[in-house]
Amino acid sequence: MNANLAPTLPETRTSGADLELRGITKRFAEFVAVKDLDLLVPSGTFFALLGPSGCGKSTTLRMIAGLEAPSEGSxxxxxEDVTSLPSHKRPVNTVFQSYALFPHMSVLENVAFGLKRKKDPEAMAKAQAGLEMVELAHLANRKPAQLSGGQQQRVALARALVNRPQVLLLDEPLGALDMKLRRQMQLELKTIQTEVGLTFIHVTHDQEEAMTMADTVAVMNEGRIEQMGPPRELYELPRTAFVANFLGKSNLMRGEVTGKRAGLLEVDVAGHSVLLPEDRAVQTSGQVVVGVRPEKITIDRTSSGAAHNELSGTVIDVSFTGTTTEYLVDVPGIGRIGTFSQNRGQQPAAVGDTVYLYWEADYSFGLAGDERMDAGVEQ
Structure with a gap:
């Protein structure tokens, strides 16, 4: 967004509001879509509900919008308790993936639609200000069909914002866009949210989208929140295998804690000694699952000489992606370990090579020993 938007923003700026869900459960016959959910989203926050299809995130959004009634909770x-209020009386607006624009109306008329229904005497002026905010004032007289997908999404966003909701709900809003446009819109949405000061609740299954835009991410699984926090915290220190696997990629290895020293746990993983900080472990005794992200691992044809956090195996796959090369290494007794190598002109290994994988102890994290290591892996 450019600096010349400043004059229009005060006209459309509003204040967000805290959103609180208490003991929310939603049942559809015998199926429980959302289970005893407690959630507090502070005013002015960009909050993301992230999870796979069927995890309950869209149902949660629909209950906030008033499109579904909770079976239990408030x-x-x-x-203000809005549990029993119909959707049109709640201080919320929703932006859907489908845009839901009226094809026979101009862009300006689409943005002004809700204001006109409220008989706002300044409907057209506010709609014009909304279009200026999303940089589409020059297309005010066009029909939606004459716009690109990204432009239509911005019109839908402007239409929601000019109604000055306290909470803006975004239901997979960028899902229909191509990758380049989606990334551009991610930045624009975050900028708009910061400028207007609204509480944004964003539902998505796209991990990168959630981490790019949200202040706080709640990872949902089977109707419950597995873990919630800032994106970096969730990525660097997942507390369950589901979060470790769903939010990016992780190498998970089952082992047994054999000792503790200087704040570190020593874990035996198939005969290899792996160290991890005790304060980065969910469980500190018995059987545990040790994790390390692929980009934290160094791959080399020669050993580092370290007594800990080094594995050896055979390269079974090499995938060049442009900025990085991904290596899949079969490690005896452990299985397949993945690592990324930044492309700087080097070629550290080829299929069939024996290689060494090593990483710093501080990059390890520890999960409970009864975790299912394939939880959260996208099929």
């Missing part, structure tokens, strides 16, 4: 916005 919903408050700005301290």
């Amino acid at each position: 919903i408050s916005i700005g301290g």
Whole structure:
């Protein structure tokens, strides 16, 4: 977004509101879509509900919007209980993946639609200001069919924002866009949210999208929140195998804690000694699952000489992606370990090579020993 938007922003700026869900459960006959969910989203936050299809994130959004009624629990916005309020009386607006624009109306008329229904005497002026905010004022007289997908999404966003909701709900809003446009819109959405000061609740199954835009991410699985926090914290220190695997890629290895020293756990993983910080482990005794992200691992044809955190195996696959090369290494007794190597002109290994994999102890994290190591892996 450019700096010349500043004059229009005060006209459309509003204040967000806290959103609180208490004991929310949603049942569809025998199926429980959302289970006893407690959630507090502070005012002005860009919050993402992230998870695979069927995890309950869209159902949660629909209950906030008033499109579904919870089976149990309550919903408050700005301290007011809205659980029994119909959708049109809630201080929320929703932006859908499908845009839902009226094809026979101009862009300006689409943005002004909700304001006109409220009989706002300044409907057209506010709609014009909304279009200026999303940099589409020059297309005000066009029909939606004459716009690109990204432009249509911005019109839908402007239409929602000019109604000055306290909470803006985004239901997979970028899913229909191509990758380049999606990344551009991610940045624009975050900029708009910061400028207008609204509470944004964003539902997505796209990990990169959630991490790029959100202040806080809640990873949902089977109707519950597995883990919630800032994107970097969730990525660097997952607390379950589901989060470790769903939010990026992880190498997970089962082992037994054999000792503790200087704040580190020593874990025997198929005869290899692996160290990890005790404060980065969910469980500190008995059987544990040790994890390390692929980009934290160095791959080399020669050993590092370290007594800990080094594995050896055979390269079974090499995938060149442009900026990086991904190596898949079969390690006896452990299985397949993946690592990324930044492309700087080097070629550290080829299929069939024997290689060494090593990493710093601080990059390891520890999960409970009863975790299913394939949990969260996208099929």
